Amino acid sequence: MSFLAPLFLVGALAAAVPLVLHLLKRHTEPRVRFAAVFLLEGAPVEHTARRRLRELVLLALRVGALVLLALAFARPLFRSTAAARATLTVVAVDTSLSMSAPATVSRARALGLDAVRTASAGDDVAVVTFSDRADVILKPTGDRGAATTAVEAVTPGFGSTRYAAAFAAAGELFSGRTGAIVVITDLQASGWDGGDHAAVPQGVRVEVQDAGVPPPNLSIDALRSDGDRIVATIRNTGDRAREVRARLTVDGRRTGESTVLVEGHGTADAMFTNVRATGVAAASLDDPSGIPGDNTRYALLGGNAPGSMLVITATGDLDKDAWYVRHALAGVRGVAAADNARWTEDDLNRYPLIILLSTRGLERRGREKIAAFLGAGGGLLIAAGPDVDGEIVADVLGPWAPLEVRAANVQNALTLAPADVRHPIFRSFGGAVASLGLVQFRAVAHIAGRSCQAIARFASGDSAVLDCEAGEGRAIVVASDLNNRWNDFAVHASFVPFLDQTARYLSNGATRGSEYVVGDVPAGVPAAPGVSTLKTAAGSRRVVVNVDARESAIDRMSAAVFQAAVTPLKDAAARDLRVGIAEQENRQHLWQYLLAAMVLAVMTEGVVARLA
């Protein structure tokens, strides 16, 4: 037997207390050798033999209760020696969208079965499937038949590729053992997301089995409305140009067709004109030999355009205070922060989005109105530049997202990078998201907040862009200004799409969060492409779910590059051993039985102590 927290066994020394008390206790009754003791029968007397036995039982119960308590706190477990000896082979099969081409699926299963067969005799085998997240479909077992069955049942889905999830799940299975992780994948480069790395325990080797290059594929990467037109972006990963006929339906009704020629390894837009409608648009094409899951894309029509926006500056003069923002976005109107006394709720509620560039003169009433606008579902973009007071901003976001904004010292100019390229703001950048790294920040603000997610970080690691939930609304906080004062963001090509996507993301509270990628669906929404209804406290709304467009891009890496992102951890074995032991203890939960036994001993002691 081992103990998870052996130091608690010291507490068993407390069991000496009742023992010492028992030994020290002296019966003070005088002893009288009497001839007529038998005449006391039937009187309320206590036979000393019975009393001694009762005292011994009480002593045993008290000592036992203390010992059991110490043992329970020490968290005992029976170590599985078998697991400690046998090595483990984890077969991790990529089941992302890019693996769903028929030929790729067959090849992946064959490689998986081969990995099971070639695992050393006596080794345990486990099977893990992964896309956005990893699932252990077969825990470590010596049953090769079960492993074979599990591999044969593997079926790709609609998720994106994330190798980090696969290694995290596989690594947890080793629990201090040695062995191998056999990764069966198409080596898609996007699987290492934004600089991801994976760590495996020391003594675990990583083998990569290449499922091969996906077949030439046609996919609809994007679907958007542009005035009275619907534009579907079609990608061709094949070498040859292909003529593609795309179809459009709105709420299931056929609306139009468009035929385009897509060059090899290129994209083309299919236009569907005269589409003034609201509802769910679905663009689809035929590609029987390619990845089936990316042949249809969905979009929610109506209200996607951000509409007009209110920009709060120091003077209200956008040409003076927000020239770049004014020209990057359409339909903006400027007001001075100091004029907040004249605002009414209706004034603010006419706008789906407020851009806060200055807090000078923004008094409490004004802050409360902005907070109310936000809580009711409005969107707020805050640029924490020189005209923004951190305390006032924190006051606006209030209890929803307590925020800290203060000036930060910058020795050298900082660059930023998205922390999550799948965020709706960065998703549309695609491969161009790296251009954000060209922006130089000479001065920044330190921003941090509960209920906020850092969706972009500076090279220093500090948050650059926060996405904060605030009541029914949402706020994006940028840790610098947007008027070319602390940084040169405004003169970079990425400025406009950043603002546009941010405005789209924050505006129209009824439609924000209307599009999701399979890996990011909220609770209650199926993780599969299509249309669904999301129920929230504010009501229900229709949402669409699409596959990650990056899965359709054949951007592969070599096995060496793949391996380079995997780091063996020297102390991971010990850590994993500890984790494994902790997991064993968690499964056995002997401490609960010991605690129950202790409670029983205490209750029994109470009953026996009352016996006369």
Place this chain on the structure above:
Amino acid sequence: MAWPERSRRPAPVRQFLDPAVVARLGTLELKARTVVEGFISGLHRSPFKGFSVEFAEYRQYIHGDDLSTIDWKVYARSDRPFVKKFEEETNVHCQLIVDVSGSMAYKSSANASLGMSKFEYAACLAASLGYLMNRQRDAVGLTAFSDRIVDALPSSTRPGHLHSLLISLDRLRVGSRTNVAKPLHQVADSMAKHGLVVLISDLLDDPDAVIRGLKHFQYRGSDVLVFQVLDPDELEFPFERATLFEDLETGDEVVAVPGAVREHYLKRIVELIERYRRELGAAGIDYQLLNTSEPLDIALLAYLSTRSRTA
């Protein structure tokens, strides 16, 4: 039979009957003589008649008579030997049966320095009775028992027999367990002659068995006198605080709070005494309860009363 009341007038001679005084005397023989002489002396002053052991008449000396009984004054006057004849001169065979079981060893704390244990009291009583019996020319024997007979001396009037009896008594030691009935039956079966049987015991045993054993003597034609000797503690249960009582014979231990058990105990001891008194009386067996803190004259008076009816 109604017992005569003891004299309530403090008499100097009664001090010799006080157990506390007697206990300080040396040998058992001395104790016995002191008690008996003191008792007889008290009798002479007593208004009670009928228990005399004085000289009644003369008869002519017969060869074999005890020379100490020859009245030398009469011989001087008449030149012929005459022996004194006492009023109670009979050949009654008396058998003293003394309980020496473990329970007889009890001695209350009040009597720790003064007074006697039940065994010492019983031995002193037996010695006194033996002395008195011998003085009256009765044959006296001794049987000591615990759960079995540990010593037996047949009754006799031989010169020196009293001394042997006293030595036997002096050598007795307290035994272990009690079994009153079995030795009684054994003694009853072994008695060749009927006479007077005097049982000295605390009778802390099964009353049914004890009474049956005593009736066995009656069946054999003997008179029986029973002295139940108890310590004051056994009669009054004077304990105050919680006490661990250890049985003298079995070693059983109980812890009792006297306040909670006194009433129960006293009820049971009274029931036991009354049962003996009632059933022995109904059987025609004389019974006397003795308290080891009280003088022995009650016992001696009881003996004389019984003795007077024994032919």
